[in-house]
Amino acid sequence: xxxxxxxxxxxxxxxxxxxxxxxxxxxxxxxxxxxxxxxxxxxxxxxxxxxxxxxxxxxxxxxxxxxxxxxxxxxxxxxxxxxxxxxxxxxxxxxxxxxxxxxxxxxxxxxxxxxxxxxxxxxxxxxxxxxxxxxxxxxxxxxxxxxxxxxxxxxxxxxxxxxxxxxxxxxxxxxxxxxxxxxxxxxxxxxxxxxxxxxxxxxxxxxxxxxxxxxxxxxxxxxxxxxxxxxxxxxxxxxxxxxxxxxx
Numbered sequence: 708x709x710x711x712x713x714x715x716x717x718x719x720x721x722x723x724x725x726x727x728x729x730x731x732x733x734x735x736x737x738x739x740x741x742x743x744x745x746x747x748x749x750x751x752x753x754x755x756x757x758x759x760x761x762x763x764x765x766x767x768x769x770x771x772x773x774x775x776x777x778x779x780x781x782x783x784x785x786x787x788x789x790x791x792x793x794x795x796x797x798x799x800x801x802x803x804x805x806x807x808x809x810x811x812x813x814x815x816x817x818x819x820x821x822x823x824x825x826x827x828x829x830x831x832x833x834x835x836x837x838x839x840x841x842x843x844x845x846x847x848x849x850x851x852x853x854x855x856x857x858x859x860x861x862x863x864x865x866x867x868x869x870x871x872x873x874x875x876x877x878x879x880x881x882x883x884x885x886x887x888x889x890x891x892x893x894x895x896x897x898x899x900x901x902x903x904x905x906x907x908x909x910x911x912x913x914x915x916x917x918x919x920x921x922x923x924x925x926x927x928x929x930x931x932x933x934x935x936x937x938x939x940x941x942x943x944x945x946x947x948x949x950x951x952x953x954x955x
Contacts, residue, residue, distance in 0.1 A: 789930075
C-alpha cells in the first residue's frame, strides 16, 4: 500500500464524504466511518482497494475502538483522523429540553473525545499522527435555532470543541500527535438543507465571497491540517467561512 491511512467520521455525507473522496483521489487509504451506511451510489465510484467502511457510534467508546481496530486490520498503521461526525440541534432556548441538550453534547463533544482518544492510543504506539476535529462558525454568529439553524445546544457543543482541541494538542504533543480543528461557516450539507432560500441568501451575504461554502472547500482545509504540510500547526482552530468572521 502507498500513501497514508486516514479515518474519516461522518463519512456517509456532507463534509465527511468530501474528505473521503479527496483522500482517495490523492492516493491515501481511508476508513470511512459513520453511524449510517455510505449510500451505494456514492461508494460505487470509489476505489474499493483503498477503502474500508465502518459503522460507528462515536458516543460509544467500544464502537470507536472497534473502528480503529478495523482500520488497523485492513491497512496497518493509522496516520490521521478527520472527525466530522456530529448531530444537529435547531431548538430555540424555549423549546430545548434538557435531554436534547445533553444528547447533543454527548455526541458532539464526548464523541469527539472518544474517537480522538481511540486513535491516539494507536498513534502513540506507532510514531504519532494528526487529528482534526470540527468546530463551527456558529459560535461566532451566536445561532439561536429555528428554521434549520443551529441553536444553543449545537452552538455550545461546537464551542466546547475549541477547548478540547487545545487540551488534546498539549496532552498529545509528547506523543508526536498534532491536534487541530477546522471551523466551517455555513456549508451546503444536510445541516443546512432546511434553510429556505432567503436564509441561504442572507448567510451568503455575510461573507466576503458572497456565498456559502461547499463540502469540498471545507474538506480541503481538513486535508491540509491532517497532512505533513501542516507539521508546524498544532492546537489551532482554522476558520473556513468565506470571510464570514468580518460580519458583513
